Amino acid sequence: MKSRYYVVLGLFFTCLLASNAQNKTEKPKEFKVAFEEFTLENGLHVILHTDKSDPVVAVALTCHVGSAREKAGRTGFAHLFEHLLFLESENLGKGGLDKMSAKIGGSGANGSTSRDRTNYFQTVPKDALEKMIWAEADKLGYFINTVTEPVLAKEKQVVKNEKRQSYDNRPYGHNMEIIDANLYPPTHPYNWTVIGSLDDLQNATLQDVKDFYNRWYVPNNVTLTIAGDFDTKQTKEWVKKYFSEIKRGEAIPVMQKQAVTLTATKKLYYEDNFARLPLLTLVWPTVYQYHPDSYALEVLATYLTKGKKAPLYKTLVEDKKLTDAVTLEQYNSEIAGQYILSVTAFDKTNLNTVQNGIDEALKNFEKEGISTEDLNRIKAKQETDFYTNLSSVLGKGFQLAQYEIFAGTPDFINQDVKNILAVTPQDVMRVYQKYIQGKPFVATSFVPKGQTNLVLNESVLAPIVEEKIIEGKEETFDASIAATYTKTPSSFDRTKEPNYGESPDLQLPTVWKSTLTSGLSVLGIENHEVPLVQFQLELKGGMLLEQKNKIGVANLLASLLTKGTRNKTPQQLENAIENLGATIEANATDESIVVSGTTLSKNYTVTLQLVQEILLEPRWDTTEFDLIKQSTLSQITQQKASPNSIARNEFKKLIFGSDCILANNRMGTESSLKVITLDDLKNFYTQNLSPTVATFQVVGAVSKATVTQSLTALNKKWKPTKVTFPELKIADAPTTATLYFYDVPGAKQSVIQIGYPALAATDVDFYPATIMNYRLGGGGFASQLTQELRESKGYTYGIRSGFDGSTTKGAFLISSGVRSNVTYESVRLIKEILENYGKNFDANDLEITKSFLIKSNARAFETLDAKLGMLHEISNYNYADDYIKSQENTVKNSTVAAIKALSNTYLNPNKMIYLVVGDAQTQLQKLEEIGFGKPILLNTLEEDSKK
Template identity: 75%
Template sequence: MKSKYLLLLYLFLSISFTNYSQNEKSKDFKVEFEKFTLKNGLQVILHIDRSDPVVAVALTSHVGSAREKVGRTGFAHLFEHLLFLESENLGKGGLDKMSARIGGEGANGSTSRDRTNYFQTVPKDALEKMIWAEADKLGYFINTVTEPVLAKEKQVVKNEKRQSYDNRPYGHTSSVISKNLYPETHPYNWEVIGSLEDLQNATLEDVKSFYNRWYVPNNVTLTIAGDFDVNQTKIWVEKYFGEIKRGQDIPKIEKLAVTLTETKKLYYEDNFALLPQLTLTWPSVYEYHPDSYALEVLGNYLSKGKKAPLYKKLVEDKKITDAVDIYQYNSEIAGQYMLTVTAFEKTNLNAVMDGINEAFKDFETNGISQQDLSRIKAGQETAFYTNLSSVLGKGFQLAQYEIFAGNPSYITQDVQNILAVTTEDVMRVYQKYIQGKNFIATSFVPKGESDLVLTGSKLATVVEEKIVEGKEDAFDSSIEATYQKTASSFDRSAEPAYGESPDVKLPTVWKSKLSSGLHLIGIENNEVPLVQFQLQIKGGMLLESNEKIGVSNMLAELMTKGTKNKTPEQLENAIESLGATINAYATDEGIIISGNTLSKNYNATVALVEEIVLQPRWDLKEFDLIKQSTLSQIQQQKADPNSIARNEFKKLIYGNESILSHNRIGDEKSLENITIDDLKKYYTANGSPTISLFQIVGAVPKNEVIKSLSTLNKEWKSKVVTFPKIPVTNTIASSKIYFYDVPGAKQSVIRIGYPALAATDADFYAATILNYRLGGGGFASQLTQQLREGKGYTYGIGSSFSGSNNKGAFSIASGVRSNITFESVSLIKEILNDYGKNFNENDLDVTKGYLIKSNARAFETLDEKLGMLYNISNYGYKDAYAKDQENIVKNISISNVKLLSDKYLNADKMIYLIVGDAETQLEKLEQIGFGKPILLNESAVK
């Protein structure tokens, strides 16, 4: 699901970076790529970007859920999973296993209605390996799929569906919309993930037929973007892909727009929702339709920001929600235009509908001004450049244009279409697609609150899965597939050697300290005409009182809502007119004001940040809106099992004595106590340059940065700020199981861990090395291999050490099928107990290979460089700490890892938290051996 201009932002490729206007830009716009087609029909697109020693490889198959048959839905997405598991020459573990060795950035994939893609960024010396691996997946895969493999992966996909749809608030909304917007004969009638019943009924023959039809070279685009030799790459592509047989001709899928003969209103009482939500959906246009550009602007104008008619009416005037979202979901043959409002507690959705209609009337009367249109386009310009720092994003978009627009060069036309939108276009598309047109209205409300739904709504049909103990299919994932290898003209089992090792250069860091006490740290980077920065004021929740948790969070929200001399709307307009973004947010340990802007607008953007810091507005109306919005967030978190787990785990890790045990946004009681005077007192006492850091990356030199902050340095008064001592969290004497009951939960959310290390502790990085093969290495980790790949218990599981200047937690996190909660926790405990004892030479080699080689792409993007500066300035790391960490990896031994495991991975001294259905899962957990589970909330279970 993606908006039009965000798609484009991935690929604003090779242009001359000069300060010219948008209209001039459309004339000078130039894309550098090379495209060719193999004899078997494989489309290949190459793009050179030598800014970093990395290469992104993306394989995109023109098949999504729209190519499926009724009764066999979900196949395209199932294949996304299967193609990572094994192929004839990569062997078991496939690309995931190789990725861990070569330092790749998370081999992954995604499926939409119309395409499935597979992608990864690797150090440039691994390019031939990637081409070899992707060819093996495409042409030498299907023989490795057996009944046990299929049975296991069905369970993984089912867990993904439960996690993403069935076990979360409003998870069934999209399904209800699709079923009612599109006729049964339309290929968008079903969800991309398919139905659980269809997945369960899929046979091995079904799978092979789907593969042989759609996974053929003449239906696939290979994109390679980054730092590589073009001629050599062409030779490799021909060698590895050239002899894969062409498939049957692929029919062009025709556009198939839909119309609604009537407005349909549907409702559903959601087991997880605590707030009512209204979604309106209109039939819209396909991807790259000429009207999609004006529709994008329309959605932005109607819903985003202080001037937006929907915001003014629903948020400010009626005060029945804190946000409105409008977005396009445009696909290859049709599209839909969606408006979503999550209302405040007990709000009747008829009142929301009234507000929407009133806002539409305002727009019909006033339209959009040229000034507002220019403001929106300015934001699009900056967003183009922002997405340039990733070669993977560039590869994605090249394939997108090739498949859905007919040629990668369509980007030139695409940009011109964005810039050509007029105010008249925006009104025209509103009248054509929205005004007075039929739509689908879905009212999703909490259980027992059907009185809140739109008048005239009918109960929606929703298929709820029944999870029964012991009813899942059994399978043995250890069974090796036996088959005759597909013939080839050369030995494909030999993995290609590495190329020349890339020369990894760490960015040059500069530092300064101003007379006010403000510390500066930066990296000058001129790859794109962008600047990203953040002003970090230390403190956050650490400087709050237990009775008024949430002050710093509300203060951060309020800081960007106007200044002394600018109303909230005027400040917002000033920022957006520069094509800039300025956001403020709170963490447990600070308040951060972040900015992103074109380098030519850097000084003007920083001037606005100075105004925000030095001249706060203290707008009471905005304070009241923020307070209500925060209350709504708290209520929504109570409805989401993952949020419940996060907040409850924090309490258990830090204990009642530590302020860090709290949810930083507060709770209903603390919010009730907070006044705007509390925010003023907090800022007056703690807003000081002496505890602040300014971190900046981009196309601006050190001297200009220092000069740009002269007013802030002169006028921001220094204060002495005292930080309270945070009690050292006690170690866990013995393990206990805690349970939070969510009746009817389809999954159990698991959190296991204990208070571990600070980022400044000597063992912190060594502990992250220890954790790589346990749960930090994705598919290279034992937790993933055993719980997902071996058992099919979960869609995802991972572990991490998270510390700052204060001690953080070691934690294991997952969501598992409800009826194997006990089995999952038992297996995790077993893995923890055996990890150090069984750690071997292969584990060490994989760990070292990944952590050393991944340095080539460690600081590719501006965000990653900013993260580097954060670590240096907050934790006292050396400028070249990445090299120091590399040496730690090189020198670590198996005995070191075993000692670290004994020290930091004791399964009998951890907190075990389960958020799930107590009625079916609580009692059995006593068999884990940690005593009777402790119930954390009121429950029907006795």
């Protein structure tokens, strides 16, 4: 083991906000990320970062291999391999990592694949660190013998389901496939997508998998990152013990930079089965990650599209009203990069008009450039984003590994910061001229079926092969067959799972509370791990207080609140927020309006002054109101094309019933938006936004005294009003099961939702029912639904179940997307699992449930988001400050008999609503065999109601 060095990183950011008057006298503050790194003799590189603020540890294994290391005709291997590595290893056994994750209270073993790296990660209570090191070593060095033909066949189906769900069965899902194939030449390793093609996945052989493992999954191509509360000396000994025997592989070649140049613009189009609106995407080749020009390009992307002053926003959204948003993002990878500009236009908009608007906006930018003030505003937000990325131990670990792999050292964090700070207005214009102005690009036009008249002139049809839905097409397999092999030798018994370390004490954050004279309730948690503050002001009501013929008022009001104030134009308000490096957003839920934000702690008070101004001095800008209405109409149109959105909206109607306001889509409908006026928003604001129904929740590096002082003016000026909540009429749970179907012709997957109106979060049985549900569908890979439908059958990429109540009764819901040609089989299997769940629940199930729910409490409140969620539950459901201890006692006192009784009460499959959204031509008729009668086709009911 060769130890290299120990370094402390000092990050100085105060110059980012040098333009802010309130910061001119502040002394620079230092934020430190300490790390130690060393390399084992076999080449494994290890980075350690200690953070004892919470009793948790994040472990991440990052392998320097992604889709760029694949070969044409064998695409998707890196991602397929990511899946395989979770399934089994010699000493953990089949499903061993997932079983262990549940037992130790981990966040759930997970991973991700990019063009250039694959990582595996999990956050666990600190007493399980040796177990995780043991498990990660077993995955890396003692895995490949366990992969069999049936296991490979099953996991192919899981990955193919992921592709259908994320690409083939959603609007614009094929866009990046077309872009990559045309931006990069066939010989370039970025020519194909990370997910790969269905044919390539199907053609992968067991030998292909073994060859891939032996070449790339070797210690000298892997970085192990451990971050959190641990003893450094002991951890080094564990790493050496479990990893040092794994043999070094062949030398790994350095990926050479491979920039691409387009000699001419390429224009392609595609008629999208799921799209309802036209989408134009322009892509320019740019630079690799951490290239000196990437920093100015990042600023350029932000300046061109984000905010009222942004040239593309101003021209396309405000002036020409062609769209409700423009996005421009830098997608930089290890050896090359690309700049992606996307515009989803309004219904029936010709994309040539959009292209003309883009050209006009860019010409305006060429004349005006970017000011130093605007540059500093963007840098201020970059500071906040940086700290946010470091607000968890896993985030810190990820960042250190990222620098190590793609910049050569974790210490590059210092240079990265300097590069951010060094960007000048001249740099921004220089990179624009170098990479964008007058340069060839790839343009894709995605349009709804039958609307090719909207595509860019001179576009050619993109060659995309659509998968056909064929019953019985997929091969069968038995993934339970055990592999036979000779075990890899070791100097000690690796089958013995390490013992737990010292058990971490449950550390509950200290909650402070107060009620102001206006009636505003305030809850806070002070925490100084990072110099950030997060807050949310919850105003009860939302859609609950709307009129049925004008659904959407609360949602429109929330959107309008941040579009200027009485004394600030929308642009002036936006600039005031961004100059602080803050974010302030307002959103509506079914039952509330929430004003939330994140800010640097030093700017908290000034940020809250802006919140007060937003809340008490609305601008009621008619231009912004019209833009928001058009944007909402556009979103509603897009939802009609998304099977997942269709399922969500239709299921609400079935669960809550036509007499309940909660059955509606809170964005409203085309008809309701047409009749809503600005006066409707003003009336809703006057009648329903009151401190008497509001709660302010705040967490982070700010004291109670500072928070109280920041709310003084708001408390004085915000006049309370009486808010009356109408009685809710939620439909009764069904006494018999009914199966509904919504037809999406040509759907590659069926979206399944099963459930009924069940419990409120305040019901005495709500948490016990949540405990009962853990092994059914709430425990990820520890749940029976996942094990049966994904791990055993390969029907789905994911499935879950849960109780979703609030202060009102919510749904019990099972949801999944399954491959279309096993729709009937999936519904039948879910029904069987529900029928047998209570009967088969045993002491082992209870032990796993208890172990996870109790041990996972160690990491329950690590992040600011988690702490804010805690305050939400305390304030909304009247939970005690230490409610987690009460819940822990409920878990400890749970019995098999009690779980069986809860299952009998709340999991009767013959008294549930079944909804399938999919291809009726191939799937509808067979579903009658489930035994719930002929499925009711909802599309037909919709059409009949319109006649």
